[in-house]
Amino acid sequence: MAEVLVVVEHLEGAPKKVTFEMLTAARALGEPSAVVFGAPGTADKLTEKLGEFGAQKVYVAESDDITGYLVAPKAEVLASLVERTQPAAVLLASSSEGKEVAGRLAIKIGSGIITGATEVAADGTATQVIFAGAVIVKSKVRTGTPIITVTPNAVTPVPAPATPQTEAVEVAVSDNAKLARVVDRKVESAGSRPELSEASIVVSGGRGVGSADNFSVIEGLADSLGAAVGASRAATDSGFYPHQFQVGQTGKTVSPQLYMAIGISGAIQHRAGMQTSKTIVAVNKDEEAPIFELADFGVVGDLFKVVPDATEQIKARKG
Amino acid sequence: MNIVVLVKQVPDSGSERALRDSDKTVDRESASLVINEMDEYAIEEALQLRDAQGGEVTILTMGPDRATETIRKALSMGPDRAVHISDEALHGACAPQTSLVLAKALEQLEWDLVISGAESTDGRVSVMPAMLAERLNVPQLTGARKLTVDGAKLTIERQTEDGYEIVEAEGKAIVSVWDTINEPRYPSFKGIMQAKSKPVETKSLADLGISPDEVGLANATSEVLEFSPRPPKGAGVKVTDEGDGAQKLVEFLASQKIV
Numbered sequence A: 001m002a003e004v005l006v007v008v009e010h011l012e013g014a015p016k017k018v019t020f021e022m023l024t025a026a027r028a029l030g031e032p033s034a035v036v037f038g039a040p041g042t043a044d045k046l047t048e049k050l051g052e053f054g055a056q057k058v059y060v061a062e063s064d065d066i067t068g069y070l071v072a073p074k075a076e077v078l079a080s081l082v083e084r085t086q087p088a089a090v091l092l093a094s095s096s097e098g099k100e101v102a103g104r105l106a107i108k109i110g111s112g113i114i115t116g117a118t119e120v121a122a123d124g125t126a127t128q129v130i131f132a133g134a135v136i137v138k139s140k141v142r143t144g145t146p147i148i149t150v151t152p153n154a155v156t157p158v159p160a161p162a163t164p165q166t167e168a169v170e171v172a173v174s175d176n177a178k179l180a181r182v183v184d185r186k187v188e189s190a191g192s193r194p195e196l197s198e199a200s201i202v203v204s205g206g207r208g209v210g211s212a213d214n215f216s217v218i219e220g221l222a223d224s225l226g227a228a229v230g231a232s233r234a235a236t237d238s239g240f241y242p243h244q245f246q247v248g249q250t251g252k253t254v255s256p257q258l259y260m261a262i263g264i265s266g267a268i269q270h271r272a273g274m275q276t277s278k279t280i281v282a283v284n285k286d287e288e289a290p291i292f293e294l295a296d297f298g299v300v301g302d303l304f305k306v307v308p309d310a311t312e313q314i315k316a317r318k319g
Numbered sequence B: 001m002n003i004v005v006l007v008k009q010v011p012d013s014g015s016e017r018a019l020r021d022s023d024k025t026v027d028r029e030s031a032s033l034v035i036n037e038m039d040e041y042a043i044e045e046a047l048q049l050r051d052a053q054g055g056e057v058t059i060l061t062m063g064p065d066r067a068t069e070t071i072r073k074a075l076s077m078g079p080d081r082a083v084h085i086s087d088e089a090l091h092g093a094c095a096p097q098t099s100l101v102l103a104k105a106l107e108q109l110e111w112d113l114v115i116s117g118a119e120s121t122d123g124r125v126s127v128m129p130a131m132l133a134e135r136l137n138v139p140q141l142t143g144a145r146k147l148t149v150d151g152a153k154l155t156i157e158r159q160t161e162d163g164y165e166i167v168e169a170e171g172k173a174i175v176s177v178w179d180t181i182n183e184p185r186y187p188s189f190k191g192i193m194q195a196k197s198k199p200v201e202t203k204s205l206a207d208l209g210i211s212p213d214e215v216g217l218a219n220a221t222s223e224v225l226e227f228s229p230r231p232p233k234g235a236g237v238k239v240t241d242e243g244d245g246a247q248k249l250v251e252f253l254a255s256q257k258i259v
Helices: A017-026 A047-052 A064-068 A074-085 A096-109 A215-225 A233-237 A268-274 A303-318 B037-053 B065-076 B095-107 B129-138 B187-196 B245-255
Strands: A005-006 A033-040 A056-060 A089-093 A112-120 A126-132 A135-141 A147-150 A164-170 A181-187 A201-205 A229-230 A258-262 A279-284 A297-300 B003-006 B007-012 B033-035 B055-061 B080-087 B113-117 B141-149 B151-160 B161-168 B172-176 B200-201 B220-229 B237-240
Touching: A005 A017, A005 A074, A017 A033, A017 A047, A017 A089, A017 A112, A017 A147, A033 A047, A033 A064, A033 A074, A047 A056, A056 A074, A064 A074, A064 A181, A074 A096, A074 A147, A074 B129, A089 A096, A096 A112, A096 A147, A096 B095, A096 B141, A112 A135, A112 B141, A135 A303, A164 B095, A201 A215, A215 A229, A215 A233, A215 A258, A215 A268, A215 A303, A229 A233, A258 B129, A279 A303, A279 B245, A297 B245, A303 B245, B007 B065, B033 B037, B033 B065, B037 B055, B037 B113, B037 B141, B055 B065, B055 B095, B065 B080, B065 B187, B065 B200, B113 B129, B113 B220, B129 B172, B151 B172, B237 B245
Parallel strands: A005 A033, A005 A089, A033 A056, A056 A164, A089 A147, A112 A147, A201 A229, A201 A258, A258 A279, A279 A297, A297 B237, B003 B055, B003 B113, B055 B080, B080 B200, B113 B172, B141 B172
Antiparallel strands: A112 A126, A126 A135, A135 B220, A181 B161, B007 B033, B141 B151, B151 B161
């Protein structure tokens, strides 16, 4: 069976959930081989977990040149790995960086690329949900080695324990791949909350929240559920909540098990970022708000009454 | 500093968008077409740099004849001129092909910096700046929420999933920007009037030295096999809060085994 290269998404050696989702998807196409990029010592922290989700091999590309320069070194190493291993496909996360590595790789090896796949079939057909969730598309790469980026939270990760062989990959980064230097890297943590794009529950606040101080109401509900906090563009533009938590067309796209839209009217700009969520709950005082068209459960009411009350009841149930 | 801004005409994300049954490409005829929203931020960033440092701002657009409307709209914000790549053979071009065309066009222009939006609202593929950097062998400074130009040195704050990175480079570069970088200006009446007489150069594939069999739907590197409207969600439950809204909400969450 041909190998399938899966580019591991991690934060300083801590695997992201999308990595296990990709390993699961890759098993339909062939034998998953994980590719770990990072500073020296990164792969040691990851190998066991990668094996749990079926990685037969782990290619270790560790070098300060990988972390010291933007995107290009990873594409270069992947191009040589593709040439050597002739994989059935290359899977990457549909993150900003994942897509950019995929894009440069596509040019290097002359392959087609599909981004934002929510499913990958055994024959390489990828499913995408486009136009703010309105249309489902099935596409296939027809030139070269298929390069597919996978949307976080779309595939259900299924364990398939394996004991991966690890293989160090020589990292010889050319000068051409060293043009953009990463001189500093800052993690803006969401505190103890899960990361927005991989959270299974997201609670978002909108214009109706009214102020930055009032966002504590949203955070309170989120924390009672172990959820990530998001915000609509109206809320981030008004300075109620930091921009990196924006969910929508021009922000993050999320697809959690449960999405709670609080004080969000549900303009298309917002819907583009959350419409594929499995279950949607809305609280809004305007009963005509378009968000209710999407909601599996909606409460027409004052969020400042409903949300704190619900938060207390959830805490009570959880003891 | 001469800057080229990449501008794309897209179907309005606020309107009904569709694929065409005939060839499974984006329906551009029935949709209301607008400038890709993120591109306005790219134009604004370019104008601020030009106004501070001198030079020219050129709009570069690939698209059918109708994209002229979007080019005039872009020019009305203040750029100096535009290049419009239009050729019927480009219909249905995939991302690698588009990057080939834009790269060839950029090779024919004099520039110090290329700025684009970080993504378009139709495809949301978000690979074009990276592909162009790869093809043109210049630094990729992408996903910027802040850009600083100090002589030949360029520094960005790159928005990432986990925070941000400081990335720097020298010389010619491709920069892409998010909508957090600035507040785009509205075109003034004067700007709208002036845009009508600004030079727009139209180029064909032949002008770029690209053969029609390198591009277009028939030669695309990926193919749409089928598409269908997403099944509408079943009607949900809507309750009006009469003091028991929270309780009903929590009961719903319990019924979904969430609490």
